[in-house]
Amino acid sequence: MDALTLGPEGTYSHRAASAVADSVSFAESMTAIVDAVASGRHTRGVVPIENSIEGSVTESLDALAAGQVAVLEEVIVPIRHALIAQSEAFESVESHSQALGQSREYLDRHYPDVDRDPVASTARSVERAREDASIAAIAHPDNATDALQVLDTDIQDRDSNVTRFFVIGPSDDRRDAGSKSTFVVDPGVDHPGLLLELLEPFADRDINLTRLESRPSGRELGDYVFHVDVEAGLNEDRTRDALAEIEALASDGWVRHLGSYDTRRLDE
Numbered sequence: 001m002d003a004l005t006l007g008p009e010g011t012y013s014h015r016a017a018s019a020v021a022d023s024v025s026f027a028e029s030m031t032a033i034v035d036a037v038a039s040g041r042h043t044r045g046v047v048p049i050e051n052s053i054e055g056s057v058t059e060s061l062d063a064l065a066a067g068q069v070a071v072l073e074e075v076i077v078p079i080r081h082a083l084i085a086q087s088e089a090f091e092s093v094e095s096h097s098q099a100l101g102q103s104r105e106y107l108d109r110h111y112p113d114v115d116r117d118p119v120a121s122t123a124r125s126v127e128r129a130r131e132d133a134s135i136a137a138i139a140h141p142d143n144a145t146d147a148l149q150v151l152d153t154d155i156q157d158r159d160s161n162v163t164r165f166f167v168i169g170p171s172d173d174r175r176d177a178g179s180k181s182t183f184v185v186d187p188g189v190d191h192p193g194l195l196l197e198l199l200e201p202f203a204d205r206d207i208n209l210t211r212l213e214s215r216p217s218g219r220e221l222g223d224y225v226f227h228v229d230v231e232a233g234l235n236e237d238r239t240r241d242a243l244a245e246i247e248a249l250a251s252d253g254w255v256r257h258l259g260s261y262d263t264r265r266l267d268e
């Protein structure tokens with residue numbers, strides 16, 4: 001099966017997608033990937049969700065909350081960045097904002113006066129460095145082909161750097177079995193203790209939460225949609241019971257079960 005992911009060739013998303021699909025096609029943004037799967041134009045997509053240093057990939061979270069898709073698997077990819085350019089004589093560093101953030105301490109230490117410019121992906125910054133000697137890229141070292149050189153390796157601020165991706169498909173492919181599940185909750189109400197009430201159904205049943213993220217609903221300041229990951233499948237009674245309680249609490253809003261899924265870890 002073909003998977004749509006963030007391009008061009010050579011992104012970390014490309015590495016994640018290659019591990020789960022027979023072939024890979026490329027899009028320009030996470031929103032475009034989720035839209036293509038939600039509308040049926042593509043059967044599989046692979047989007048980054050969170051990084052161990054920089055945190056959430058907010059564009060992916062907001063697209064998942066808006067689009068009708070299912071999460072089928074999570075893929076954990078080790079991220080080891082290289083500094084890539086035609087020579088040491090570069091004047092600016094470009095990369096995806098996540099990669100610039102993951103290498104912040106390195107750049108502060110070694111290139112404090114060099115401009116940092118975000119572009120759509122790490123591989124896009126490599127294309128730019130290939131065309132322009134004044135630009136250095138931050139990307140996987142395998143991208144340093146032709147006139148490009150790897151000026152430094154392992155420039156991420158922690159060696160344990162990993163990014164978590166979701167493999168997504170149409171809502172009809174949603175599964176109830178898996179070691180983890182993801183929900184998006186728009187409570188539609190606001191009162192003291194609401195967040196506590198939303199979490200208690202999981203705590204009461206000994207269900208471990210692995211992520212809780214508040215994203216602005218976009219309606220007004222202070223109004224949030226919650227992304228919740230738990231270590232349990234929806235085929236378990238305890239998860240179904242917890243979800244029923246949350247649905248009752250959010251009866252003026254909505255709850256979306258994005259799916260239950262297992263984890264795949266890629267080697268370095």
Ligand SMILES: O=C(O)C(=O)C[C@]1(C(=O)O)C=C[C@@H](O)C=C1
Pocket residue numbers: 006010011012013014048051057079096098099120121122123163
């Ligand atoms: O630009 C890329 O290579 C991507 O696949 C995107 C992305 C991200 O959005 O987090 C994926 C993994 C790394 O954390 C850096 C960038």
